[in-house]
Amino acid sequence: MxxxxxxxxxxxxxxxxxxxxxxxxxxxxxxxxxxxxxxxxxxxxxxxxxxxxxxxxxxxxxxxxxxxxxxxxxxxxxxxxxxxxxxxxxxxxxxxxxxxxxxxxxxxxxxxxxxxxxxGKMRGGIALTEPDCGTDLQAVRTRAEKDGDCYVINGNKMWSTNAVKGHVLAVLCKTDLEAEGPRHKGMSLLLVEKDMGYKASKLKKLGYRGVDTGEVQFDNVRVPTANLIGSAEGKGLNQILAGLELGRINVAARGVGVARACLEESVVYAQTRKTFGKPIAEHQSIQIKLADMACRVESARLLTEQAARAYDTGGRCDLEAGMAKLVATEAAMENANEAMRLHGGYGYSPEYNIERYYRDAPLLCIGEGTNELQRLIIAKQLVERNPV
Ligand SMILES: Cc1cc2nc3c(=O)[nH]c(=O)nc-3n(C[C@H](O)[C@H](O)[C@H](O)COP(=O)(O)OP(=O)(O)OC[C@H]3O[C@@H](n4cnc5c(N)ncnc54)[C@H](O)[C@@H]3O)c2cc1C
The missing domain is CATH 1.10.540.10 (Acyl-CoA dehydrogenase/oxidase, N-terminal domain)
Incomplete structure (x- = not known):
């Protein structure tokens, strides 16, 4: 009650x-x-x-x-x-x-x-990026051609998280190679189970370790036409872009988490590490770092909450999600950098967590649409929402 x-x-x-x-x-x-x-x-x-x-x-x-x-x-x-x-x-x-x-x-x-x-019995991910395109998804070359009651998929995907340990992927493919008009017109999303025959191999990464991110090969993989997501072909790009709003809010929240961890561990370390007879927390340049780190965490969290609430109302929220993603992930990058400096040599050692945050943070600026792309989305939305 x-x-x-x-x-x-x-x-x-x-x-x-x-x-x-x-x-x-x-x-x-x-x-x-x-x-x-x-x-x-x-x-x-x-x-x-x-x-x-x-x-x-x-x-x-x-x-x-x-x-x-x-x-x-x-x-x-x-x-x-x-x-x-x-x-x-x-x-x-x-x-x-x-x-x-x-x-x-x-x-x-x-x-x-x-x-x-x-x-969680069947776990998966999304396979959009290819060796030759990530931001420009309309350039994907993986193709799915109809053959009776199946699609036959050929092509390669890159950087698909959960591709190796997971069991299924939503795969962005070209289903109409001849489509006229905008390039996204011929693109569709197919739900493909690993048992249907794709091969995934794990990629090495700077950070984001443990979770598998893979290269995926589709070599005449047959997928039932019933596994097309949606009632008609040609809607794949819009479908996945709609899902990326939630993805961006998630990445923003990751940024808040990493930025907060950097701050919290720095506040502790600054009170225990002494130089020149006093804790480094009493040196003004360290105090400035702590204050700036805390402001970044709180502003990132507020924008993330605002974006999540906008998403929950059911309307489009690419402006809010883009702002949250941009600010929160840059906060994680800057706080990881500052935490590294504040920890001195120990920041560089795997005995502390700081070097992990420092390796993990850059991915946040790349995944779910790079931060360069977020700026483009934000500016486009500002103009669209404020016509003159
Ligand atoms: C660890 C990890 C996990 C990932 N997980 C997944 C996943 O699960 N599924 C998936 O599909 N992908 C995944 N990705 C891929 C990720 O989404 C792409 O790397 C990202 O979208 C960027 O694409 P790209 O690497 O091809 O860079 P590119 O698109 O080649 O961009 C290169 C640079 O150019 C900039 N740029 C590109 N176009 C413009 C423009 N119009 N204006 C200004 N700047 C521009 C970019 O911002 C970037 O700085 C993952 C990547 C990593 C590293």
């Missing part, structure tokens, strides 16, 4: 966030450095995330998910990323794929796949 001060939804959120905090302290924090150093997929932790329901966090209850708001979801992502950012990749890429199925898939496709996705 709701108490007199909080709604039922607020109390539900508190319960979920408390459960996530307990899981992170008990099952994740003690093992992060070891798993990170080995670049090992955290299989047991992923199973525990499934028990917590994280693989169905934003899937509606009708299909076995938790039906969480983007607002609550982004708070979970912030918490997870403040402990180990890699974990957020395991369920976020999966949930972008789920969002495409839930928003645009047929009822039959939803009933077939979403309960398995929500339970």
């Amino acid at each position: 709701p108490d007199s001060y909080h709604t039922e939804a607020e109390q539900g959120e508190t319960l979920i966030l408390d459960a996530v905090d307990r899981f992170l302290e008990r099952d994740v924090r003690p093992y992060v450095r070891e798993l990170e150093a080995a670049d090992e997929y955290p299989a047991e932790i992923a199973d525990k995330m499934a028990e917590l329901g994280l693989f169905g966090a934003t899937i509606s209850a009708d299909y076995g998910g938790l039906g969480m708001s983007a607002d609550t979801y982004s708070k979970i992502v912030e918490r997870v990323s403040a402990v180990w950012m890699s974990l957020s990749g395991i369920f976020n890429s999966h949930l972008i794929m789920c969002a495409a199925v839930e928003r645009f898939g047929s009822e039959e496709m939803r009933r077939t796949y979403l309960p398995k996705f929500a339970a």
